[in-house]
Amino acid sequence: MENRVEEFRKQMGLKQDEFAQAIKVSRQTVSSIENGKYNPSLELAFTIADFFDKSIEEIFIHQKRKEQNENE
Amino acid sequence: MSKNNLKVGVIYVLLGCLLAVYAILTPESKLNSLLFGFAFALITPGLMMIGKFFYWSRPENIPKYQEKIRRENIILHDELQVKLRDRSGRITFLFGLCAISASMVVFSILGALDIVASSRLIIFYLAGYIVFQIITYLFIYYKLSKRY
Numbered sequence: 001m002e003n004r005v006e007e008f009r010k011q012m013g014l015k016q017d018e019f020a021q022a023i024k025v026s027r028q029t030v031s032s033i034e035n036g037k038y039n040p041s042l043e044l045a046f047t048i049a050d051f052f053d054k055s056i057e058e059i060f061i062h063q064k065r066k067e068q069n070e071n072e
Numbered sequence: 073m074s075k076n077n078l079k080v081g082v083i084y085v086l087l088g089c090l091l092a093v094y095a096i097l098t099p100e101s102k103l104n105s106l107l108f109g110f111a112f113a114l115i116t117p118g119l120m121m122i123g124k125f126f127y128w129s130r131p132e133n134i135p136k137y138q139e140k141i142r143r144e145n146i147i148l149h150d151e152l153q154v155k156l157r158d159r160s161g162r163i164t165f166l167f168g169l170c171a172i173s174a175s176m177v178v179f180s181i182l183g184a185l186d187i188v189a190s191s192r193l194i195i196f197y198l199a200g201y202i203v204f205q206i207i208t209y210l211f212i213y214y215k216l217s218k219r220y
């Protein structure tokens with residue numbers, strides 16, 4: 001699953017460590033999410049969405065849905 | 073830092089000292105070395121707990137301690153860390169089963185070649201342990217799956 005966490009975090013001028021501290025996870029988790037190596041739980045996805053004041057769909061892009069949209 | 077850490081540390085040291093004194097007073101006992109082992113296994117962490125209590129209770133260290141606890145709490149509940157711990161536990165469990173099975177084969181060979189006496193006892197013990205591991209695994213899996 002692709003995501004725009006890094007983009008939104010940088011827009012807010014936050015370092016990974018500061019962002020991790022704000023959403024109460026480890027810096028490793030933030031790094032893994034941003035690199036696409038780890039898909040967060042629904043709960044953490046909501047926490048991230050709430051933090052950026054965005055909807056989950058704006059941050060996390062499901063590959064299949066993206067392909068469907070591109071085909072249309 | 074909680075005073076409970078100090079209390080537990082003191083209790084450890086006292087119990088350790090009691091065991092050490094008992095071991096010194098009964099030099100002819102066959103359990104002497106074991107008692108000394110237990111005594112130092114209690115005294116060492118007890119002293120460490122007491123030392124940590126006084127170190128982290130210093131006024132200049134309190135903010136550092138709070139930060140340390142906050143970070144430890146994050147790591148403890150962090151979902152990626154939890155997932156990694158679960159996976160490493162499962163892989164370790166599977167490796168453990170393989171190691172026990174391999175050990176049973178090795179002891180069977182050593183027993184057949186008369187290199188190890190009472191190899192049968194060791195093999196029975198290992199077989200019992202492997203059965204225990206599998207039954208415990210299935211039981212815990214069943215109990216956990218009932219929750220969902």
